[in-house]
Amino acid sequence: MIQFSVNGEAVAHTGDxxxxxxxxxxxxxxxxxxxxxxxxxxxxxxTVHVDxxxxxxxxxxxxxxxxxxxxxxxxLGAQGLHPVQQAWIAEDVAQCGYCQAxxxxxxxxxxxxxxxxxxxxxxxxxxxxxxxxxxTRVRKAIFRAAAAQGRTPATEGES
Amino acid sequence: xxxxxxxxxxxFLQLGAAVGGGLLLGIRLPALGxxxxxxxxxxxxxxxxxxxxxxxxxxxxxxxxxxxxMGQGVxxxxxxxxxxxxxxxxxxVRVAQMPMGIQRNTxxxxxxxxxxxxxxxSTSIASSWQPLREAGATARQLLTQAAANRWQVDIGxxxxxxxxxxxxxxxxxxxYGELAAEAARLPLPTAPPPLKAPGEFRIIxxxxxxxxxxxxVTGRARYGIDARLPGQVYAVIERCPWLDGRLLTVxxxxxxxxxxxxxxxxxxxxxxxxxxxxxxxxxxVVASSTWAAERGRxxxxxxxxxxxxxxxxxxxxxxxxEEALAASDGQVVLDEGDVEQAFAGASDSVEAxxxxxxxxxxxxEPQCCLVEVREDGATVIGPIQMPAAASRMVHQLTxxxxxxxxxxxxxxxxxxxxxxxxDYVAEATLIAQQVKRPVKLQWNRRDDLHHxxxxxxxxxxxxxxLNDKGEVTAWRQRLASPSKYYRRDGVAEDGMWESxxxxxxxxxxxxxxxRLEYFAMQSGMPRGSWRAPAHCANAFAVQSFIDELAHRVNxxxxxxxxxLLGEPREFPYEQHGGPIFDTGxxxxxxxxxxxxxxxxxxxxxxxxxxxxxxxxxxxxxxxxVEVTVTDGKLxxxxxxxxxxxGLAVNPNHVKAQMESGIxxxxxxxxxxxxxxxxxxxxxxxxxSYPLGSLADAPRVVETYLVDSGAAPSGVGxxxxxPLAPALTNAIFAATGQRIRxxxxxxxxxxx
Ligand code: FES
Ligand code: FES
Numbered sequence: 001m002i003q004f005s006v007n008g009e010a011v012a013h014t015g016d017x018x019x020x021x022x023x024x025x026x027x028x029x030x031x032x033x034x035x036x037x038x039x040x041x042x043x044x045x046x047t048v049h050v051d052x053x054x055x056x057x058x059x060x061x062x063x064x065x066x067x068x069x070x071x072x073x074x075x076l077g078a079q080g081l082h083p084v085q086q087a088w089i090a091e092d093v094a095q096c097g098y099c100q101a102x103x104x105x106x107x108x109x110x111x112x113x114x115x116x117x118x119x120x121x122x123x124x125x126x127x128x129x130x131x132x133x134x135x136t137r138v139r140k141a142i143f144r145a146a147a148a149q150g151r152t153p154a155t156e157g158e159s
Numbered sequence: 160x161x162x163x164x165x166x167x168x169x170x171f172l173q174l175g176a177a178v179g180g181g182l183l184l185g186i187r188l189p190a191l192g193x194x195x196x197x198x199x200x201x202x203x204x205x206x207x208x209x210x211x212x213x214x215x216x217x218x219x220x221x222x223x224x225x226x227x228x229m230g231q232g233v234x235x236x237x238x239x240x241x242x243x244x245x246x247x248x249x250x251x252v253r254v255a256q257m258p259m260g261i262q263r264n265t266x267x268x269x270x271x272x273x274x275x276x277x278x279x280x281s282t283s284i285a286s287s288w289q290p291l292r293e294a295g296a297t298a299r300q301l302l303t304q305a306a307a308n309r310w311q312v313d314i315g316x317x318x319x320x321x322x323x324x325x326x327x328x329x330x331x332x333x334x335y336g337e338l339a340a341e342a343a344r345l346p347l348p349t350a351p352p353p354l355k356a357p358g359e360f361r362i363i364x365x366x367x368x369x370x371x372x373x374x375x376v377t378g379r380a381r382y383g384i385d386a387r388l389p390g391q392v393y394a395v396i397e398r399c400p401w402l403d404g405r406l407l408t409v410x411x412x413x414x415x416x417x418x419x420x421x422x423x424x425x426x427x428x429x430x431x432x433x434x435x436x437x438x439x440x441x442x443x444v445v446a447s448s449t450w451a452a453e454r455g456r457x458x459x460x461x462x463x464x465x466x467x468x469x470x471x472x473x474x475x476x477x478x479x480x481e482e483a484l485a486a487s488d489g490q491v492v493l494d495e496g497d498v499e500q501a502f503a504g505a506s507d508s509v510e511a512x513x514x515x516x517x518x519x520x521x522x523x524e525p526q527c528c529l530v531e532v533r534e535d536g537a538t539v540i541g542p543i544q545m546p547a548a549a550s551r552m553v554h555q556l557t558x559x560x561x562x563x564x565x566x567x568x569x570x571x572x573x574x575x576x577x578x579x580x581x582d583y584v585a586e587a588t589l590i591a592q593q594v595k596r597p598v599k600l601q602w603n604r605r606d607d608l609h610h611x612x613x614x615x616x617x618x619x620x621x622x623x624x625l626n627d628k629g630e631v632t633a634w635r636q637r638l639a640s641p642s643k644y645y646r647r648d649g650v651a652e653d654g655m656w657e658s659x660x661x662x663x664x665x666x667x668x669x670x671x672x673x674r675l676e677y678f679a680m681q682s683g684m685p686r687g688s689w690r691a692p693a694h695c696a697n698a699f700a701v702q703s704f705i706d707e708l709a710h711r712v713n714x715x716x717x718x719x720x721x722x723l724l725g726e727p728r729e730f731p732y733e734q735h736g737g738p739i740f741d742t743g744x745x746x747x748x749x750x751x752x753x754x755x756x757x758x759x760x761x762x763x764x765x766x767x768x769x770x771x772x773x774x775x776x777x778x779x780x781x782x783x784v785e786v787t788v789t790d791g792k793l794x795x796x797x798x799x800x801x802x803x804x805g806l807a808v809n810p811n812h813v814k815a816q817m818e819s820g821i822x823x824x825x826x827x828x829x830x831x832x833x834x835x836x837x838x839x840x841x842x843x844x845x846x847s848y849p850l851g852s853l854a855d856a857p858r859v860v861e862t863y864l865v866d867s868g869a870a871p872s873g874v875g876x877x878x879x880x881p882l883a884p885a886l887t888n889a890i891f892a893a894t895g896q897r898i899r900x901x902x903x904x905x906x907x908x909x910x
Contacts, residue, residue, distance in 0.1 A: 015419075015448075015450075016418070016450065016451075016454070019448075019450045020450065023448060023449050023450040026449070027393070027448045027449055027450070030387075031378075032378070032381075032384070032385035033377070033379065034378070035382070035523075035524070035572070036384060036525065036603075037523050037604065037845075038844050038845050039603050039844075040604070040844050040846070042844060042845040042846055043523065043845055043850075045523060072378065073376075073378035074377065074378045074379075077376070077377050081373075081376070081377070085376040085377065088372075088375075088376045089368065089373060089376055092368040092369055092372065092811060092815070094369050094372060094375045095230030095231075095232075095815060095816075095819055096230030096522075096523070096524075096570065096571060096572050096573045096574075097369070097371065097380055097570065097572075098382060098523045098524045098570075098572030098573060099572075100375050100376060101375075101376075101378045119858055123853055123854040124854070126853050127852055127853070127854075128852075128853075129845060129850045129852060130523070130822075130853075131521060131523040131575075131850060132230045132523075132819050132822075132823075133818060133820070133822025133823045133826070133851075133856075134818070134819070134822075135818075135822055135851075135852075135853040135856035136818045136856060136860045137815070138853060139853065139856070139858075
């Protein structure tokens with residue numbers, strides 16, 4: 001049995017320990033916000049946080065998150081929209097929207113690593129693929145979120 | 160596409176009372192790809208009127224969005240049309256995705272219940288523009304009439320403000336919710352309601368965000384992959400990787416032993432040469448979870464017959480194209496003036512060939528579908544672009560009455576034309592019939608790249624004659640390609656060109672002597688529509704060639720093209736996107752893009768600007784691309800785009816679609832191709848089919864809209880075709896290197 005937490009709740013996985021975290025989240029836990037795009041760590045549609053760092057869940061065997069805290073897109077904004085989610089709405093990033101949960105989870109981690117990213121930082125770190133080509137707005141939304149996070153919490157909600 | 164206009168009004172507006180005393184209004188209009196009702200549309204069965212506009216007693220307004228949303232923004236822009244004329248506050252409108260609605264009349268003919276449903280060819284906005292506004296205006300008129308009755312005043316003394324009817328003289332006001340129940344009992348107006356003049360628009364023409372934005376960023380939005388039904392099982396399919404190959408033997412002992420595996424179902428492949436139902440023969444593994452099914456799949460031991468195309472390769476197809484073009488004349492598609500004579504007498508002539516490869520759709524959400532087949536009916540939930548095609552397919556496979564087949568469209572994780580076909584619905588249905596439980600079929604990325612309806616590649620040979628004034632006097636364009644009409648029902652061999660060449664495209668009527676020829680190539684690859692279908696290849700060839708001609712006569716490429724287009728004129732345009740092609744509007748977007756990009760201003764060494772413009776499905780789009788090539792490595796610095804799509808209903812989404820066309824166009828031009836070796840596709844995933852990433856995206860992307868005052872046309876496709884030629888024209892300007900083949904990665908390194 002593999003025990004870990006998802007969005008603050010304890011869960012136990014009794015099936016195949018090699019099962020990718022992605023399918024445990026989607027099929028067993030019904031958390032379908034995390035998407036499947038390639039199954040090979042190439043697109044980022046399945047990006048979640050494990051102990052606060054971005055991880056591609058399709059290539060993360062569930063046994064490797066034993067004892068760790070997993071956050072999915074459903075958990076990110078549980079206490080009200082995260083500034084990155086707000087920035088995504090303000091820049092109206094989504095087209096089909098399928099990649100966006102992963103983009104947002106990746107961007108949150110990017111801003112954790114580099115709170116004030118340059119264009120080059122974003123190009124290096126935001127590697128999630130978007131088939132619809134929303135990159136111009138992904139970039140803008142990351143800059144907007146960086147600016148919002150740099151402000152005091154009192155102004156954070158503005159968007 | 161305009162059949163609705165000829166139907167008696169009463170037949171396409173339906174009115175009913177909502178449960179709880181509100182107002183419901185339904186309308187009809189035809190959609191792409193569905194059976195056109197032959198003559199009459201019967202009244203909907205009693206009590207089955209689904210909502211289209213619903214006003215509840217508390218004033219809440221719900222507008223149904225009938226079309227599948229795959230990123231093109233219709234779930235926002237179509238309801239905006241209704242909301243405008245209904246006169247409601249957009250912030251208070253809730254938009255709901257409508258399921259498919261069909262009905263059968265007393266003569267047994269099927270037709271749409273509320274509105275034609277399905278998306279493709281950038282038609283949704285154009286075909287909805289009039290009828291959806293009329294629907295909104297009709298509802299508003301009924302509400303106003305209800306208020307007039309209540310107050311015993313003349314309807315002419317009343318007006319509306321968002322969400323309410325007001326009587327200026329009497330200083331009275333009633334919210335729509337208070338009037339809805341009465342309005343629903345009134346007879347429908349017999350004359351079309353007056354529509355607002357564009358100057359009165361409050362919603363149309365204003366930028367509005369995606370209606371599902373919050374659901375998307377919180378992971379709540381539902382895609383096909385997220386569909387769930389109680390008791391469902393999961394299925395994956397190991398398909399024959401060889402085109403039209405067959406199953407010889409399967410040993411499934413090990414697969415059945417995998418914990419969670421429930422059943423193995425054989426899927427028969429498509430009949431050779433016949434229209435596709437499914438794309439390949441396969442072995443489905445059904446299990447209690449996606450992962451268990453995938454493990455079972457890996458444990459299968461299968462022997463395939465490699466089928467009739469096991470020798471086909473992309474290199475061979477390319478060679479056959481070259482041979483065909485060299486050997487003889489092709490099928491003459493258009494022949495105007497006297498091309499031979501014109502070439503013989505020309506002071507100069509130029510010839511060049513351009514090549515584009517097969518490409519895949521690669522929707523980020525791989526194909527998937529949830530199907531339940533019961534004794535008395537079926538339920539289909541999935542990323543479905545053509546719901547009626549899905550319903551017909553389930554009917555064909557199960558024999559179930561179409562009225563008992565429920566089709567729910569989730570959001571689609573991308574479309575790009577892939578989901579005009581319903582092969583994945585057929586597969587899920589075949590499995591569900593066997594296992595008698597709801598089946599969720601899931602493709603992986605390899606499945607998706609190996610089994611697609613690929614956009615055909617092709618080789619174009621262009622030749623132009625020039626006179627001593629540097630004008631084009633003759634134009635010969637010969638295309639060798641495998642038509643996307645392959646294995647389509649009812650397309651004759653000599654009609655294959657129609658999917659690949661659009662004879663009314665410029666330079667028709669701009670050049671006195673013009674000939675188009677087509678060489679239909681044989682290939683076993685399944686083919687289909689891919690965003691702006693053949694316009695991508697044609698724009699690449701024609702707009703590159705025009706640039707080459709300009710340089711040949713030492714002219715500025717923009718000035719050369721403007722001179723070719725000449726005075727603004729309207730020409731008939733018989734292919735999709737007509738009936739008119741306006742040279743002035745194409746010149747307009749070229750000029751606007753050039754002006755905003757500061758066309759003609761000096762650039763540093765190693766940098767260059769290219770321009771291209773194209774008319775696609777009613778929309779005119781042009782780009783200026785700026786590149787820098789340093790140490791042989793290409794970087795795209797800036798793209799400036801101009802689009803004339805008539806009135807932009809939601810300018811925000813129009814611009815989003817331009818950005819999408821820019822990035823998709825760039826991604827495809829830089830690195831994408833599907834190749835065939837020994838009858839199988841060689842690309843497996845995003846490492847061998849590397850979609851462009853944010854790092855490829857130019858840092859500066861500017862988009863401008865022309866307000867031409869024309870009625871709106873669709874914007875999903877026009878923004879992609881001119882991108883590739885603008886890019887290669889820029890590379891030429893920067894380096895003198897002319898790249899005539901896509902993808903570029905074969906010819907230039909990327910920074
Ligand atoms: S699905 Fe995990 S990276 Fe693509
Ligand atoms: S919005 Fe469609 S894949 Fe990114």
